[in-house]
């Protein structure tokens with residue numbers, strides 16, 4: 795999975811899809827990308843809700859704060875997003891090698907192993923890379939990449955708005971997301 799939040803360009807689905815088609819990819823449903831101590835799945839609030847709608851449970855049971863905290867004023871420490879919780883190094887939504895929320899999986903999961911970085915297509919290691927695929931399948935991934943880039947751009951703008959408009963309570967740990975500031979503990 796993608797290990798860090800990146801600024802990404804939007805790309806063009808038709809150009810992207812040709813590039814993806816040239817590379818080739820077919821998900822083997824092996825679950826490898828859902829495991830590993832560094833495999834953080836960053837999620838936005840709408841994605842958390844989609845996961846909860848399918849899997850049930852509470853917000854706290856489903857996500858944890860992104861682990862890099864920044865120093866704020868008055869002893870406050872804050873982080874800029876959420877990650878899916880992990881059990882023993884794997885996404886808690888993985889059962890065996892299967893994703894239990896496949897139809898509602900987050901954008902990062904829909905686009906893995908591809909990512910747009912400043913408009914460039916990058917590919918993470920994956921056993922499915924190089925497999926034959928159809929043009930339609932490539933277009934689906936390209937469209938998902940573009941939608942992800944648009945959502946991440948919007949998230950960045952909205953989080954900056956929240957940061958500039960809201961006062962964080964003193965002496966707390968907080969998560970700042972697109973919807974506001976959530977206090978984790980005092």
Ligand code: SF4
Nearest residue numbers: 828885887888893903
């Ligand atoms: S949500 Fe599903 S696809 Fe995404 S990391 Fe978790 S188990 Fe894997």
